[in-house]
Amino acid sequence: MIKDEIREDMRAKRRALSKDEVKIKSDEIRQRLLGVERVKQAKTICTFISAFKEPDTVEIIKELWEQDKKIVVPITDIESGTLSLSYINSMDDMEKGAYGILEPKTVRKADENNIDVILVPGLAFDRNGG
Template sequence: MIVESKKLIRKHILEERRNISKHEKEEKDKKILTDIISSKEYKEAKKIFIYVSLKDEVDTIELIRAALGDNKEVFVPYVISKKEGMIAVKIQSLEDLESGSYGILEPKDISNTIRDKNQLDLIIAPAVAITKTGYRIGYGGGFYDRFLQDIGENTVAIVIVYEEQVIDDIPVEPHDYIFTNVIYA
């Protein structure tokens, strides 16, 4: 059963991620940030969609700061509901965020939403686990699979993870989005 095996992988990988020392996590976060900022995709992007990290995920707060400092238009997720999924909302600073759904920082004001996701140049997504070929396991809500399902070829989607989250194989379902860009440290 695919769902059950994804749950087992998720449980195992989340435990692995929690076991990364604080110092090692900081070093990996710096390397991933440097790799993203020096990438062609980031340099050319004008509109970037970035998830706001939770405690033991790859830290995106510095990336958001950097993108804002580089005069990029920064959009972050806002969860409408499990059924309706999430939308991309533009922020001007980290002060525009507050704790929202699932304890994740989200925009306080959702009036500045991008209507056409294909206007986004770069999407940076989280993962619990991913293969080197781009198959991803998220947290189980399907938010990113649905958000990315109609993204055009001009939008680049990148997953950022720690090397402990890169695995050889995962069960794949027809709705799973395949990432062609994976950055890890």
């Protein structure tokens, strides 16, 4: 019960953020993430494509491409309730998919065994990343 209240409080706080606040927070997350040694060493990174007022992963992706990283994103199959993974090479290759979230127009199947880092969206984390 308490977890549900905390979760809803966090959602309300995120919804209340202005576009400028989301951009500032996204820039802070991007700078911090790109400073992580495991990310620096990674060759292939899987990330979600941001939607709504989530941190802007598109800017993260663009910067990772500049560092010659391969990017993998999830594709949702609503009917089967499954996710698959696809490489992307450009944001121009994207279109709105399930739930209105950008997904690749053309699937370039990715093997999860070749992914070095996975960026996972979350509403709140403890100091240890849990």
